Amino acid sequence: MKVLKYIIIVLMILNPNLSIAQSENLQNKITKNLRCLICQGQSVYDSDSQFANSLKVLVEQKLSDGLSEKQIYNYLKDRYGEWILYDTEFNKNTYFLWLLPILMFIIGGAIIFKLFILKKN
Amino acid sequence: MASLIGSFALVFGLCLSIFIIFFSIKNFKDNNILDKKVVSLTFLQFFFVLISFFGLIISFVNSDFSNETVFNHSHTTIPIFYKISGAWGNHEGSLLLWLLVLTLFLFLFISTSKKQAKQYRILTLLFQQIIIIGFFIFLIKTSNPFNYIFPVPNEGLGLNPILQDPALAIHPPILYLGYVGSSIIFSSALSAASLSYISKGWAKHIKQWVLISWIFLTLGILLGSIWAYYELGWGGFWFWDPVENVSLMPWLALTTLLHCILVLEKRLALTSWVVILSIATFALSMCGTFLVRSGILNSIHTFANDPERGLFILIFLFILIFLSIAVFFFFHKNENQNIKNLFWLSKETSILVNNWFMMYFLSVVLIGTIYPIFLEVFSSEKISVGPPFYHSLIIPFLIPFLIAMAFAPRLKWIKSKIEDKIQMIIFFVISFFISLLIVKNFDIDFLLNTILITSAFYLFFITLKDFFSKRIGNLAQNLAHFGFSLLILSILFNNIFSKEVITNLKIGETFISEDFKINFENVDKKNEKNFKAIIGKFNIENIDGNIEVLNPELRIYNQPNIITSEADIKTNLLTDKFITMNVVQNQDYFNVRYQVKPFMIWIWISVILISFGGLISILKKKYEN
Amino acid sequence: MKTKISFLLLFTFFLIVFLTFYLGLQKSNIYKPSLKIEKDIPIYKVRTLESSNRINSEEVFKDNRFYLLNIWASWCLPCRDEHEFLIDLSKQKNFEIIGLNYKDNINNAKKFLKELDSPYKLVFLDKDGTVAIEWGAYGVPENFLIYNKKIIKKIIGPIDQVSFLEIKKIIQ
Numbered sequence: 001m002k003v004l005k006y007i008i009i010v011l012m013i014l015n016p017n018l019s020i021a022q023s024e025n026l027q028n029k030i031t032k033n034l035r036c037l038i039c040q041g042q043s044v045y046d047s048d049s050q051f052a053n054s055l056k057v058l059v060e061q062k063l064s065d066g067l068s069e070k071q072i073y074n075y076l077k078d079r080y081g082e083w084i085l086y087d088t089e090f091n092k093n094t095y096f097l098w099l100l101p102i103l104m105f106i107i108g109g110a111i112i113f114k115l116f117i118l119k120k121n
Numbered sequence: 122m123a124s125l126i127g128s129f130a131l132v133f134g135l136c137l138s139i140f141i142i143f144f145s146i147k148n149f150k151d152n153n154i155l156d157k158k159v160v161s162l163t164f165l166q167f168f169f170v171l172i173s174f175f176g177l178i179i180s181f182v183n184s185d186f187s188n189e190t191v192f193n194h195s196h197t198t199i200p201i202f203y204k205i206s207g208a209w210g211n212h213e214g215s216l217l218l219w220l221l222v223l224t225l226f227l228f229l230f231i232s233t234s235k236k237q238a239k240q241y242r243i244l245t246l247l248f249q250q251i252i253i254i255g256f257f258i259f260l261i262k263t264s265n266p267f268n269y270i271f272p273v274p275n276e277g278l279g280l281n282p283i284l285q286d287p288a289l290a291i292h293p294p295i296l297y298l299g300y301v302g303s304s305i306i307f308s309s310a311l312s313a314a315s316l317s318y319i320s321k322g323w324a325k326h327i328k329q330w331v332l333i334s335w336i337f338l339t340l341g342i343l344l345g346s347i348w349a350y351y352e353l354g355w356g357g358f359w360f361w362d363p364v365e366n367v368s369l370m371p372w373l374a375l376t377t378l379l380h381c382i383l384v385l386e387k388r389l390a391l392t393s394w395v396v397i398l399s400i401a402t403f404a405l406s407m408c409g410t411f412l413v414r415s416g417i418l419n420s421i422h423t424f425a426n427d428p429e430r431g432l433f434i435l436i437f438l439f440i441l442i443f444l445s446i447a448v449f450f451f452f453h454k455n456e457n458q459n460i461k462n463l464f465w466l467s468k469e470t471s472i473l474v475n476n477w478f479m480m481y482f483l484s485v486v487l488i489g490t491i492y493p494i495f496l497e498v499f500s501s502e503k504i505s506v507g508p509p510f511y512h513s514l515i516i517p518f519l520i521p522f523l524i525a526m527a528f529a530p531r532l533k534w535i536k537s538k539i540e541d542k543i544q545m546i547i548f549f550v551i552s553f554f555i556s557l558l559i560v561k562n563f564d565i566d567f568l569l570n571t572i573l574i575t576s577a578f579y580l581f582f583i584t585l586k587d588f589f590s591k592r593i594g595n596l597a598q599n600l601a602h603f604g605f606s607l608l609i610l611s612i613l614f615n616n617i618f619s620k621e622v623i624t625n626l627k628i629g630e631t632f633i634s635e636d637f638k639i640n641f642e643n644v645d646k647k648n649e650k651n652f653k654a655i656i657g658k659f660n661i662e663n664i665d666g667n668i669e670v671l672n673p674e675l676r677i678y679n680q681p682n683i684i685t686s687e688a689d690i691k692t693n694l695l696t697d698k699f700i701t702m703n704v705v706q707n708q709d710y711f712n713v714r715y716q717v718k719p720f721m722i723w724i725w726i727s728v729i730l731i732s733f734g735g736l737i738s739i740l741k742k743k744y745e746n
Numbered sequence: 747m748k749t750k751i752s753f754l755l756l757f758t759f760f761l762i763v764f765l766t767f768y769l770g771l772q773k774s775n776i777y778k779p780s781l782k783i784e785k786d787i788p789i790y791k792v793r794t795l796e797s798s799n800r801i802n803s804e805e806v807f808k809d810n811r812f813y814l815l816n817i818w819a820s821w822c823l824p825c826r827d828e829h830e831f832l833i834d835l836s837k838q839k840n841f842e843i844i845g846l847n848y849k850d851n852i853n854n855a856k857k858f859l860k861e862l863d864s865p866y867k868l869v870f871l872d873k874d875g876t877v878a879i880e881w882g883a884y885g886v887p888e889n890f891l892i893y894n895k896k897i898i899k900k901i902i903g904p905i906d907q908v909s910f911l912e913i914k915k916i917i918q
Contacts, residue, residue, distance in 0.1 A: 028621070028623075033507060033508075035505050035507070039421075040419055040420060040421050041360075041362050041363070041364075041419050041420040041421040042421055043360075043507070045355070046353070046354075046357070046360075048686075048703050048712070082502065082503065082504045082505070083503040083505055085504075085505060085507075086505050086506075086508060086509065087507060087509040088504060088505065088506050088507065088510045093496055093500065093502055093504060094492075094496075094504065096488075096492070097489070097492045097510070100484070100488050101481060101484045101488055101514055102514075104480070104481060105477075105481040105484075108477045108480055108481060109477060112470075112474070112477055116469075116470065
């Protein structure tokens with residue numbers, strides 16, 4: 001048992017293929033969170049369409065101009081609407097989206113607690 | 122000719138439904154033995170659909186372009202294997218396959234449930250017939266696979282190249298076995314509820330069906346992911362695309378049911394909850410069909426859309442939902458609630474906790490998928506819900522879930538104590554240090570990562586230890602939980618340690634990064650019957666001096682005229698090396714995407730292990746009987 | 747009684763879900779830019795077909811007149827269809843057409859204009875497609891009617907008889 005564990009640890013640490021991962025490229029992260037508008041359900045990062053390729057260049061330009069991730073999202077949202085952002089914002093349109101699952105979780109917990117655990121005869 | 126036979130067989134199949142219903146109702150009250158006629162008719166119905174299905178396949182094999190479906194989705198130059206799989210690679214054919222599985226499962230259900238009460242069997246059959254009739258009408262009316270075109274075209278339009286793939290050829294049948302299996306659970310639960318037939322014996326009997334559909338659904342989803350990984354060309358295997366979510370939702374519901382039915386089997390409790398879950402599983406499968414086939418959502422995998430089809434499934438789905446609500450409220454008597462309360466530390470409670478989390482994950486996926494539809498209808502605003510939403514709502518909740526998964530199986534029914542406390546704590550500490558080591562060493566500064574990896578490792582070690590422990594109670598369960606921990610670990614490491622480079626290279630150029638060199642040596646040409654290929658030769662040199670050759674392809678299919686990019690993947694136990702190349706318009710260079718993806722193969726292996734757990738559980742039941 | 751109430755509640759709930767899905771079916775699942783917006787024009791520096799200097803886009807639209815920004819490319823077939831409308835429009839008074847040459851080869855673009863005559867006062871060059879994004883466009887051709895440094899109308903796709911007359915009406 002213990003031997004196995006050690007083997008795993010050693011493998012993890014010594015494996016040269018697992019050298020230190022570069023912190024994820026911000027440009028990739030941003031383009032992964034943008035929808036390619038002319039595609040069907042693909043992100044800009046995944047797509048090779050004209051539009052997506054231009055957006056990749058644009059994101060690179062804006063980053064080198066010193067814009068932050070958030071600013072780039074706002075810039076694109078201003079032009080194309082929220083539809084372009086896969087990274088769904090928390091705003092008046094999406095209160096329910098974010099809170100409903102949490103609410104379900106709380107209600108679920110309450111039901112279990114009330115029905116089965118609290119009532120002790 | 123084959124089309125004609127297929128078409129008639131379909132109509133006969135539908136007519137048989139009337140006879141089946143007639144004889145079943147007659148048989149329902151009169152005596153205690155199931156009328157043999159009903160069984161034979163059920164078989165006959167399956168047989169007719171089978172003929173129809175073969176009719177379609179033969180039309181595809183013969184490239185009979187007088188059939189509209191064949192014309193739209195086939196071509197004489199396609200290899201025979203894809204001509205056959207093309208039969209269910211389209212909307213009409215896949216629905217016929219769906220219907221085939223429906224009738225097959227009904228026949229199997231009727232012929233394997235001899236030990237159950239007659240009335241229950243007949244009522245299940247009647248509910249199942251409602252579904253079957255619905256699909257018959259849907260198929261014949263809105264998506265007939267045997268439409269005739271005249272004059273007969275000489276050549277077909279061809280099969281979409283991304284569907285010309287072995288994984289995608291078997292993906293739909295496997296997935297449908299899972300989806301459709303849930304229809305049996307649905308019908309059976311409704312019938313058992315209305316006849317007050319729910320008992321430990323029933324739980325045991327229906328559990329087999331739950332396991333079967335669960336295994337197929339798991340494997341079906343796996344095949345879809347593998348396909349997306351190597352075919353879509355960006356190295357991802359799960360994008361939280363609506364169509365992927367749609368297959369995940371019934372899976373989550375089914376997994377919940379799988380756990381909760383244990384409580385019913387052992388303690389005869391939670392009957393209503395089991396019924397609700399059985400209804401939900403099938404409703405979610407149908408809802409998925411609606412979302413995919415209607416084109417209501419923007420997804421990478423949509424079929425050719427037709428609003429009429431969407432409307433039909435929508436109405437049908439809600440008829441089934443309203444029917445089940447009515448049955449549930451007015452016929453289901455919830456009398457045998459024999460446990461009023463549970464001890465906080467017991468197997469029952471732990472299963473409830475599992476159900477609680479699973480329902481939460483389900484609600485995240487469900488709300489995330491359909492919320493944009495609601496928002497657009499109510500406020501005309503379009504939003505996208507993408508991976509960041511799902512990740513931020515699911516990942517934190519995985520932590521307690523994983524820990525609970527580790528020790529819940531060791532609890533006993535009714536009342537339990539935590540045993541081997543010290544051992545459990547030691548394992549936790551070990552997992553924590555390993556995670557800390559990894560996260561520190563690899564410069565990932567997320568607290569969340571440490572905790573998540575800790576809990577995944579914890580589950581991993583505990584289940585691993587349990588394989589060797591003498592008291593191993595349940596190999597099936599342990600294997601599935603072990604597989605799950607492996608899945609989470611592989612996904613995590615895959616995410617954290619993936620490396621990628623996107624660059625433009627001309628032939629002969631070399632890209633150099635700190636970890637590897639990519640040398641684009643040359644391109645080759647290849648001519649196949651249905652496509653021409655440009656094959657790139659890339660030499661990848663790692664830091665240790667090892668050189669590997671990868672050969673991604675660009676395929677120019679002739680029918681239809683589409684260029685696809687085929688990834689070349691070198692897999693070993695630790696990492697996948699993944700390369701694709703793409704043409705850039707008006708340029709002499711290629712866009713090259715190279716990725717190193719660690720532990721990729723373990724993602725697939727772990728899912729296979731999980732479904733293997735289910736298989737062992739079925740075999741064990743068979744053995745016990 | 748209690749079951750009846752919960753039944754009705756659940757029933758209504760699913761009815762609402764049904765109606766929403768039903769209404770959702772009528773909506774499109776692809777990107778439709780909103781057309782009604784009245785937006786400020788974007789400001790950026792850009793090269794032109796006419797000279798090699800980069801100019802400030804604001805300068806171009808500063809006069810008190812109507813402008814039409816037309817996104818085009820020599821490889822774009824619908825652009826040929828709308829070209830005669832553009833030529834016609836370019837003869838209007840107090841009105842200028844500015845071209846935005848999208849992802850094109852300069853020689854092909856010049857040949858295109860030589861062959862079909864140029865309706866443009868000025869042509870921006872957009873080699874990588876980023877200028878088009880500044881305008882919020884996502885394909886070729888697209889047209890933006892501008893007045894007083896504001897986009898007052900957007901036409902997605904080529905100009906046809908209907909939109910041609912509409913533009914004429916607005917600028918007169």
